[in-house]
Amino acid sequence: MARCWRKTNLEVHHIDKKDGNGIENAKVLCQQCHEATRTYGLEGNSPHAFTQETKDKALRNAGYQCECTRIGNCH
Numbered sequence: 001m002a003r004c005w006r007k008t009n010l011e012v013h014h015i016d017k018k019d020g021n022g023i024e025n026a027k028v029l030c031q032q033c034h035e036a037t038r039t040y041g042l043e044g045n046s047p048h049a050f051t052q053e054t055k056d057k058a059l060r061n062a063g064y065q066c067e068c069t070r071i072g073n074c075h
Contacts, residue, residue, distance in 0.1 A: 004066035006030035012055045013037065017047040026050060026058040033068035 009031040017039065019025040034040055050058070 002069065004030060004033055004068040006032070006066045007064055010059060010062075010064070010066065012050050012058045014047045014050075017045070021048055021050050021054060023054055023057050023061070026054055028058050028062035028065070028067045030066040030068070033066055033070075036070075 010028050011031060011034045013027045013029045013034050014021075015025050015027050029037070
């Protein structure tokens with residue numbers, strides 16, 4: 001499966017805004033892939049921000065690279 005190659009401007013995205021702020025609900029995306037998600041920027045109940053510890057762990061787990069694996073060009 002193809003993976004986005006970006007390693008800069010990384011953000012930690014909530015996979016599901018209702019599933020909390022644990023590492024299991026965190027996905028690392030570059031800014032462009034994050035903005036391309038269906039929920040980015042939607043008004044409503046935003047989840048609480050991840051702790052810095054969770055962000056750091058998510059980045060380490062992702063190898064400091066975007067985890068987007070959408071088919072085709074993700075940008």
